[in-house]
Amino acid sequence: MARTAGGAHAAPVTDESTPSAAAPTPRPTTGDTPLSAAPTGGPGAPAAPDGPAAPDGAAAPVHDGAPVPDPVADLVTRPHRLVEDVVALLIGSLALSFGLMLLKDVGGVSGGIAGIAFLVNYSTGWPFGLVFFLINLPFYALAIVRMGWPFTIKTFAVVGLISVLTSFHAANITIEHITPFYACALGGMFMGLAFLALFRHGASAGGLGIFVFYLQDRFGVSAGVVQLCFDAVIVLCALFVADVPTVLASVLGVVVLNVILAMNHRPGRYRA
Numbered sequence: 001m002a003r004t005a006g007g008a009h010a011a012p013v014t015d016e017s018t019p020s021a022a023a024p025t026p027r028p029t030t031g032d033t034p035l036s037a038a039p040t041g042g043p044g045a046p047a048a049p050d051g052p053a054a055p056d057g058a059a060a061p062v063h064d065g066a067p068v069p070d071p072v073a074d075l076v077t078r079p080h081r082l083v084e085d086v087v088a089l090l091i092g093s094l095a096l097s098f099g100l101m102l103l104k105d106v107g108g109v110s111g112g113i114a115g116i117a118f119l120v121n122y123s124t125g126w127p128f129g130l131v132f133f134l135i136n137l138p139f140y141a142l143a144i145v146r147m148g149w150p151f152t153i154k155t156f157a158v159v160g161l162i163s164v165l166t167s168f169h170a171a172n173i174t175i176e177h178i179t180p181f182y183a184c185a186l187g188g189m190f191m192g193l194a195f196l197a198l199f200r201h202g203a204s205a206g207g208l209g210i211f212v213f214y215l216q217d218r219f220g221v222s223a224g225v226v227q228l229c230f231d232a233v234i235v236l237c238a239l240f241v242a243d244v245p246t247v248l249a250s251v252l253g254v255v256v257l258n259v260i261l262a263m264n265h266r267p268g269r270y271r272a
Helices: 071-077 082-105 112-124 128-136 139-147 149-172 180-200 208-219 223-240 244-264
Strands: none
Touching: 082 112, 082 149, 082 180, 112 128, 112 223, 128 149, 139 149, 139 208, 180 244, 208 223, 223 244
16 A cells, blocks of 8 residues: 555555456446356256268267267168068069060170070070079078078078069060060169168079179178179170170170169168
């Protein structure tokens, strides 16, 4: 304290430029709630309300203290239900048998066991459906040992459906004119989409499809690449039972089929 000339104590002088001495400025309020933003961090800070997903690198949003489920991850890891498997196998069998009917209508061939069945059918006149079903029988042993009973049962059902539906399509559809190239390309597309449905629901069209599916599951080899190698050999054998333009059209159909598989059925891309 400073003394005055008369000996009385003078009031202390406060330097207003000193922060520690400044009087606190009142915060504007509305009722009991300050208008300024509440603290955003530190102990005791209130939790952020639910809202849109945080950007990359930020914490995942929470709801009532629990993380919000990721619908994409749930979709990828959740197995198919029985009714979904049944519908998919039926649709796949219908599409694949329709593609085979288109090829048979123009004398074309495909790869795999179906291609072998075509060669036998054209050479001997034996029914395609019966030949297709019988040739597939030895491959079920591999399916049971390597792929398990669920895969084997589904595949057996698919092969049976294809054997019947190929003749069913022919009995109910009459195509007056279609060129071999268009028929084989369209047939290859239907068959490629059918294989996707079957593979994604744990089934195949039997025969080489079982072997190809096993190679992809065991070694991570692309199903489309392996199938293409087998199909190339089978289609070349068609030169003994079909003319060159039809064989070339069949090659186009095989390429279309396997490009669809190679692009859409890579290892690890789809788990269900």
